[in-house]
Each structure stands twice: as structure tokens, then as C-alpha cells.
Amino acid sequence: SVVVVGSVNADLVTRVTAHPAPGQTVAGQSMAVLAGGKGANQAVAAARLGARVAFVGAVGDDEFADVATSTLRTSGIDLSGLRVVAGPTGLALITVSADGENTIVVVPGANAAVDDAAVAANAAAIASADVVLLQGEIPTSGVEAAARAAAARVVLNLAPVVDLDPDVLRLADPLVVNEHEARGALALLGAPPDAGDLQDVAAALVRAGVRSVVVTLGAVGALVATPCATAQAGPPDVVAIPAPRVSALDTTGAGDAFVGALVQRLAAGVGLVDAARFAARVGAYAVTGAGAQASYPDAATPLPAVGD
Numbered sequence: 001s002v003v004v005v006g007s008v009n010a011d012l013v014t015r016v017t018a019h020p021a022p023g024q025t026v027a028g029q030s031m032a033v034l035a036g037g038k039g040a041n042q043a044v045a046a047a048r049l050g051a052r053v054a055f056v057g058a059v060g061d062d063e064f065a066d067v068a069t070s071t072l073r074t075s076g077i078d079l080s081g082l083r084v085v086a087g088p089t090g091l092a093l094i095t096v097s098a099d100g101e102n103t104i105v106v107v108p109g110a111n112a113a114v115d116d117a118a119v120a121a122n123a124a125a126i127a128s129a130d131v132v133l134l135q136g137e138i139p140t141s142g143v144e145a146a147a148r149a150a151a152a153r154v155v156l157n158l159a160p161v162v163d164l165d166p167d168v169l170r171l172a173d174p175l176v177v178n179e180h181e182a183r184g185a186l187a188l189l190g191a192p193p194d195a196g197d198l199q200d201v202a203a204a205l206v207r208a209g210v211r212s213v214v215v216t217l218g219a220v221g222a223l224v225a226t227p228c229a230t231a232q233a234g235p236p237d238v239v240a241i242p243a244p245r246v247s248a249l250d251t252t253g254a255g256d257a258f259v260g261a262l263v264q265r266l267a268a269g270v271g272l273v274d275a276a277r278f279a280a281r282v283g284a285y286a287v288t289g290a291g292a293q294a295s296y297p298d299a300a301t302p303l304p305a306v307g308d
């Protein structure tokens with residue numbers, strides 16, 4: 001099974017012709033309140049594809065708690081580890097302009113309660129999971145405690161980059177990062193910045209002691225880096241995973257779809273490279289539909305393939 005210890009938000013999304021400058025008011029063209037948060041998005045992505053998923057997190061005691069957890073509930077996810085705390089539910093205020101550029105204000109709200117004490121209260125579930133899946137939208141004490149409480153595999157999506165103990169980064173198998181986050185992770189590990197290409201950065205993360213690394217590259221696909229299989233001191237193995245070519249409608253939540261799909265496959269016993277090939281197809285599928293959770297496939301959905 002998969003246990004996600006992470007964030008759940010209500011996303012307030014409005015479309016504008018152009019973003020307001022400070023002091024300016026502009027008219028929004030539409031407004032939607034959607035379920036979001038990286039933790040919830042990834043939990044939903046994995047569950048829709050068939051994983052058994054439990055979610056450990058927190059919502060507030062306000063009117064946004066219901067919408068934030070709506071898809072978690074309809075996706076058959078175990079919510080016995082979801083707490084209601086006083087104060088606001090995590091909120092993301094998103095404006096999307098006509099040219100597709102986003103501005104986002106994230107209010108952590110109840111997600112700030114998912115700390116080491118919250119992890120301790122769910123230690124048995126975390127220790128019994130095949131995969132514990134973590135992101136950077138809860139307090140670092142919660143991420144670190146959950147990684148240490150895991151008895152099997154830890155998958156860490158370092159999004160956003162938060163100041164984690166380097167030894168916790170090294171527990172990740174894999175650490176999943178985009179280009180920007182990959183460089184941030186390297187800095188956290190105390191490694192010199194790598195001026196080379198992303199293959200070099202991925203390899204440097206493995207050399208710095210991370211068990212395995214997946215770097216997502218948008219429309220290009222992803223890289224998988226693992227310690228050299230043939231010689232202990234050899235250079236890390238880096239495999240390029242191509243993304244299927246699709247016409248992108250909305251890239252919101254594509255990274256979360258990728259991570260959720262990766263974890264669903266890993267929990268099913270699939271190897272990392274094959275899991276990443278599947279995740280790239282799911283990520284590509286997610287950019288062809290609007291929104292985050294609403295654009296995620298289930299196990300029966302035909303997925304785009306490389307070479308289509």
C-alpha cells in the first residue's frame with residue numbers, strides 16, 4: 001500500500017486577460033474552486049490508477065475543507081489519518097492569464113499542522129506502507145519524521161525545495177525533482193553547484209548519496225539516475241525517459257500525476273525505469289485535460305505512447 005503524508009488545498013482559480021499590477025484591479029473572467037495540494041493530487045493520481053492509498057494530512061474547520069478533500073473521498077482513499085484543526089484549510093489563490101502564465105499565492109493553513117507529532121500519531125500506518133510518499137508542502141519536521149518512520153520505500157518529491165536534513169534526502173528512492181529543484185537538492189546536500197547539463201546534475205545527486213533520482217523535464221520527459229550497476233565506484237547510470245508528444249492544454253498538476261503514477265507502479269513491484277516510462281505517459285495524458293485532479297486517468301484510460 002501507499003501512504004501519502006502531505007498537503008491538501010482548495011485551489012481558487014480565476015482567469016484574467018492580464019495579471020493585475022500592484023495597486024491595480026482587473027476583472028476576472030471565471031472562477032473555480034478545485035481540490036488541490038501536491039499531497040492530495042499525488043494521492044489521487046496513484047489511487048485512480050489502482051493503488052491502495054492512505055492519506056495523512058489536515059484540513060481546517062472552514063467551508064473549504066469539503067471541496068479540498070472531495071476527490072480524496074471519491075477516489076477510495078483511506079482518510080483515517082486526516083485531521084480537522086482550528087483555522088483555515090490550505091488555500092492556493094491562482095490567476096491564469098490569457099498567455100497561460102500563472103501567479104500563485106499558497107496559504108499553508110492546516111497543512112502546517114502535519115508535523116512530527118502528526119506523523120507519530122500515524123506511525124503504525126507509515127511503518128506498514130510499501131511506499132511512503134512525501135512532498136515539501138508540510139513542515140520539514142513532518143517530512144523528516146515520516147521518512148524516518150518508513151520501514152520500506154520512501155519517495156520524496158522535493159517540491160517546493162525545503163531545507164531538509166541531507167540524510168533524509170539520501171533516504172529517498174527515488175528523489176523526484178524538476179530541473180530547478182534538482183539544483184536546489186544538490187545545494188542541500190552540500191555538493192558544489194553543477195554547471196553541466198541535467199544528466200550531470202542527476203548523477204551528482206546519486207554521487208552525493210541519494211539512492212535514486214528522477215528528474216522531470218516537462219515535454220522532454222524525464223531522467224532516471226541510479227548507482228552504477230556494474231562497478232561500485234563507476235559513474236551513476238542515467239537513463240533518458242522520453243515523453244509522448246501531445247498537444248498541451250493545461251500543465252497544472254502534470255508533475256503530480258507523474259509522481260502518483262510512478263508510486264502506483266513502484267508499489268506494484270515494477271522497477272524504477274519501467275515505472276518512470278509509465279509515469280511519463282500519465283504526465284503527458286494529464287496535460288491534455290484541464291485542471292489537476294480532474295485530468296488524471298484511471299487504469300482503463302488509453303494513454304498516449306512514445307511514437308504515437
Ligand code: ADP
Binds near residue numbers: 243285
Ligand atoms: P513540474 O510541473 O513539476 O515542473 P514537469 O513539467 O517536468 O513537472 O512535468 C512532469 C511530467 O509530465 C514530465 O516528466 C512529462 O512526463 C509530463 N509532461 C509535462 N509537460 C508535458 C508536455 N508538454 N508534453 C508531454 N508530457 C509532458
